[in-house]
Amino acid sequence: MSGGRPTKYNDEIQVKADEYLTKWEDSKEAVPTVAGLSLYIDTPKRTMYDWGDKFPEFSHTLGMVQTIQEYSLVNKGLKNEINANIGKFMMYNHGYKEKTEQDLMSSDGSMKQPTKIQLVGVRADDKD
Numbered sequence: 001m002s003g004g005r006p007t008k009y010n011d012e013i014q015v016k017a018d019e020y021l022t023k024w025e026d027s028k029e030a031v032p033t034v035a036g037l038s039l040y041i042d043t044p045k046r047t048m049y050d051w052g053d054k055f056p057e058f059s060h061t062l063g064m065v066q067t068i069q070e071y072s073l074v075n076k077g078l079k080n081e082i083n084a085n086i087g088k089f090m091m092y093n094h095g096y097k098e099k100t101e102q103d104l105m106s107s108d109g110s111m112k113q114p115t116k117i118q119l120v121g122v123r124a125d126d127k128d
Contacts, residue, residue: 008043009051009058016041017061021068030082031072031090032065070094 020040024032027040038045052059073094077087088098 007051007054008047009055013041013043014055014057014061017058021061021064024068030076031069033069034062034065037061037065066094 017037017040020037021032024036024040027036029036034045034048038048041048048058048062052062069090073082073087073091076082077084077091088096
């Protein structure tokens with residue numbers, strides 16, 4: 001027999017969690033979040049992650065929160081409906097990264113490739 005308190009997770013909580021997936025927009029949230037789900041079902045986030053580890057249906061719900069969040073961030077970002085800096089910050093959690101590359105060569109070839117400079121150490125001779 002395992003120790004600890006019995007879980008409060010039940011079918012009613014699962015129904016309410018799934019309801020959050022369809023009603024988050026009515027609450028004026030910009031995107032669904034695990035924190036929003038936590039508030040909606042009045043359960044600490046840590047407990048929800050534990051439930052996700054133990055109950056496949058709840059794990060699916062947590063996964064869908066993340067999927068809907070990513071989808072919403074991309075689409076609202078493209079429509080300029082969310083703050084760009086916050087959107088970039090949140091997209092990092094979904095594997096998106098901002099990347100800037102610089103080409104030091106000009107497109108017409110007028111700029112030459114940078115000169116390679118190498119630093120070489122030389123040992124000084126001891127003089128008596």
